[in-house]
Amino acid sequence: MIKKILMTASIICFLFSLNAQKSPSINGVPLGMVSYTYRQSLQKDMPTTLDSLKALKVYDMEFSSLFGKKATEIRKLLDERGMYCSSFGVSYQDALTKSDEVASNAKALGAKFVRVAWIPHDGPFTKELADKTIVDFSIIGKNLKENYGLEFCYHNHGFEFAPYEGGTFFDYIAKNTDPKFVNFEMDILWTFFPGIDPAKLLEKYPNRFKLMHVKDLKKGVVGNLSGGTSSENDVALGTGQLNLPAIMKAAKKAKIQHYYIEDESSLHAIQVPESIKYLLSIK
Numbered sequence: 001m002i003k004k005i006l007m008t009a010s011i012i013c014f015l016f017s018l019n020a021q022k023s024p025s026i027n028g029v030p031l032g033m034v035s036y037t038y039r040q041s042l043q044k045d046m047p048t049t050l051d052s053l054k055a056l057k058v059y060d061m062e063f064s065s066l067f068g069k070k071a072t073e074i075r076k077l078l079d080e081r082g083m084y085c086s087s088f089g090v091s092y093q094d095a096l097t098k099s100d101e102v103a104s105n106a107k108a109l110g111a112k113f114v115r116v117a118w119i120p121h122d123g124p125f126t127k128e129l130a131d132k133t134i135v136d137f138s139i140i141g142k143n144l145k146e147n148y149g150l151e152f153c154y155h156n157h158g159f160e161f162a163p164y165e166g167g168t169f170f171d172y173i174a175k176n177t178d179p180k181f182v183n184f185e186m187d188i189l190w191t192f193f194p195g196i197d198p199a200k201l202l203e204k205y206p207n208r209f210k211l212m213h214v215k216d217l218k219k220g221v222v223g224n225l226s227g228g229t230s231s232e233n234d235v236a237l238g239t240g241q242l243n244l245p246a247i248m249k250a251a252k253k254a255k256i257q258h259y260y261i262e263d264e265s266s267l268h269a270i271q272v273p274e275s276i277k278y279l280l281s282i283k
Contacts, residue, residue, distance in 0.1 A: 023057045026279055027252040032060030032086065032260040034213060037268050043067045044137055047077055054081050056276060062211075062260045063109060064089035078110070086258050087113040087185075087211055088153070092120055095140045103148035113211060113258075115185050117155035124225070125159045130169045134176045141181030142245070153211055155185040158227040161194040168196075174205055185211035187262070188236070192242050193223035199243065199250035206254045213262045214279070216240030229262035236271040238278035243282035245282050
């Protein structure tokens, strides 16, 4: 009980200190948040949730859902709070077949990037799936860029790192897509989970990663190529398995344009302030 009280007091003090600062920045870039972290409260009460994020000095948002609202309604709520949306997440199928709707919503939100976070598949990722992905991503990226002025990024989810020809399927996709039209959002947990070092991957592809999901994996959890683990395995940054200082150093060199905290756990309200505090402590 005493430990919980002290933790709560520490978080409250941290929130007061944030209110006296400008927006926290990571590697010189304003700190962002993935809407999925606050998915339940955004669905129930978006204005109050956005107020809470503004109190944390988080202004940059990546929306993965419209939560039953029109994009113009969300934009109005953001504008009223001096907040903005820089990236809009949609499904693979919508990006491929509903480009007008996707682009219209992205532009209404004010987003520059359109992001896809999952390649539909059953069972292990295969060469046939990778080839189809290359074709589809090229179509999506070229269409969004040339017809709507939007940038396309794919968010890795772990299964793409299955071995292939001395590398991985991710390598195969990266090498066979044009960086003018197809780039990436690195989810550092879903890079680490299948056994890949996020810092080394950033160094390998210094110009392909534009966005980043910053999250940490509970100690003791063993990864695999499934692309799935319990949401409760998301822990406050700096308390899990990932080497955040090394990753953030590599991310700075790679010139990541937007950093979004993502915490899928039920403890996100407690853990997000801790994660912000930790990120700001990295030198």
